[in-house]
Amino acid sequence: MTVEATSAPYLVGLNPQQRSAVLHTEGPCLILAGAGSGKTKTLVHRIVHLIRGKGVPPSRIVVVTFTNRAADEMRERVQAYAGKEAREVTVSTFHSLGVRILRAHGRRIGLPERFAVYSGPDQLGALRSACAEISISDDRFDLKRILRRISDWKNRRVSPEQAIREVAAARTRGNRADDYAVLAADAYGRYEETLRAAGAVDFDDLLLLPVRLLEEDEEVRRDLWRRWHYLMIDEYQDTNPVQLDLARLLAGQRRNLCVVGDDDQSIYAFRGADVGNILEFERHFPGARVIKLEQNYRSTRRILAAANAVIAGNARRHAKRLHTENPIGAPIDLWEHEDEEAEAEAIANEIATRRLTQKRKWGDFAILYRTNTQSRPLEEALRSRNMPYRVVGGTAFFDRKEVADALAYLRAVAFPKDEIAIRRIINYPARGIGRATVLKVAELAQARRIGFVDALLAAGPADIGAAAHRAVAGFLDLLEDERQKLRAAEAEAAAGAPGMGLPPIARWAEAFLRRTGIEEEIRSDRRNERTADLRVDNIRDVVGSIARFERRVWGQLGGAEGASDVGDDVVATPRAEPGPLDEGWTTRAGVGAAASAPRPLDESRTMPAATAPGPLDETWTPPRLVDALARIALTDLEDRGDDDREDDASIALMTLHSAKGLEFEDVFIVGLEEEILPHARSIEAAADPELPGHGDPLAEERRLFYVGITRARSRLTLSYCRARRKHGGLVPRLPSRYLDDIPADLLNVRSAGTSLTPEESAELRKNFFAQMKAMLAGDEQDAGAQARSG
DNA sequence: CCAGGGGTCCTTTTT
């Protein structure tokens, strides 16, 4: 290291390992960052070093994360350290980056310039429609399960044809290829067709299609390599095969690829992540440098010792020894409770006490659990004591029916071909277009081999009856009318920055949604009596996020000059003038040609910092509804205007998965029981090696526990219940196997004082024997799991 | 053919 390098301000305060991670900038590099080892800090300093120390133009750097939250944090910290010019650094999630690439080049694979991004409910809708076409119409089947299967294939880059072959092969080998695999393989191709026909892509496509594009199209590759010279990927242990390919393609021949991750924190195998990516990085990228960050700055020695003891139970790991110079800290509490209510009460009381005795803020506390449903008793206990809390993650914002409905209305206007959106709201609120009519239209579409929406337009009174025909015409008129109004709103939005009050597009959306009558529908439904206000508020939030989007777009124009990718990567699209709903768009031919030098490798040296912009250098465009919708689809509720200040003032409740990357002073992990952690499904999957799902499910559950433990800075409280209320009864529970791995001398154990009534105790005993019997019986007959859908 | 009411099932983890 040179003298000036070691004395550079961005190296101050780094330990030797972190320092070498910062200074190694050329060629592939794997930073194995243990929990709490200052990973983000190291990455940020590395970016600063690239810019300040090596003179790399910030716009040549791209950092890819998994979550928007991680991207925001990274962006903030980079700018805090490197100043304004660092705004030119691209910081993006994998999925946003995918959108960006598809925006710039998607038309090369026949994608419309404006495409809808389907998430959860929309994917289900598309699948339902696809299944109907191949007469799996009898949807006694669990569509979510089929969807998971399809997603799994897409993440592994298995095509529909390959999927069919794969399933057939598994059957001939005598494996119990379950019905769902066969069904899913059949539906897969149709599902893809449905998406394309609706001009939509799903979440998996946002990774898959860019990879395909890059592999097949030299010009796209060149554009990318011209654009980015230094690539960093966070949480690399969670990448799936598609993301590995994307990493390879993005890194190109320069191979200036720096990935950061911790194999011990790989917890996303269920969605296709492959720990192999990080374990075999050196094989995938020969000549890679591996740097370990092994000092933990976060947790007390006791907490770290417990974490190390737990994770030591896993075999397939990178050798790594996490140590700390932190104080020994308080013992780890291990509490036994009678049931989940007692658990919630005890924790609520304890937090209230500790806040006073330890002088903590509400925001210092977090309660972590395995499944979202576990939040309920906790919420009740906290609410009854007026203790402020926030549920992080949970039911995704637009998984909520009313939000999905509102968005479907907006999409039906923005994307005229969007079959799924239209079918969702065609009779909500009821307007006389019932199931039978929809079915007829679908049949018509199939018979004439046209899209559903076209069939809707074409259907005459003879096809669907006079009354239904009138209703359909009214519905279509409504959409067309709103398209006109939207056009006007977007013109207004393009004219100048919004002043006070609701910006134009949001104002239009509000009026439109009011006109649809969703609100009255919600309020008139008795079942919603309690939640009506909340639901209506959720719809307002949709309008609110459009408003925020409009302001943000105009804010960008003020802040940065010329082409830049500040913050929001979904916003700008390179396109010429045409109005929001015009078909087709013009590309800037010629620019790309000028930039396509024959030897991409040399570009970093020969190319001046400021070059003519290519397709990926997005120019500013005024706000449009389609872009707002894309952003909403990708950011979910993280964007819902909750101030960070609230984080300080409330207890955090979240799943162990959501907790990754966060840290808290005082952490509670609840429900540490067999069949919760490890989850029953994982236990099942581990017992049945032919089931899909890669890797070792029980090892992953263990890592999940490890992630939870390592969130804690100074205090950790673990708990489990002796019984749990399920289906109205009281079911006995066993403590999690992973608890056995924590050395007893780290623990402060407290058992449940019994508070059960005699009747409950009797029931418990009864259920205990019943469960034992069931378990024994379950061992005998292995298949079983399918059970009773016949 | 449509709307609304009442019953029944199930609930891993997420971009």
Place this chain on the structure above:
DNA sequence: GGACCCCTGG
């Protein structure tokens, strides 16, 4: 607490 199914009444 929901999503979904079936049934009944207009």
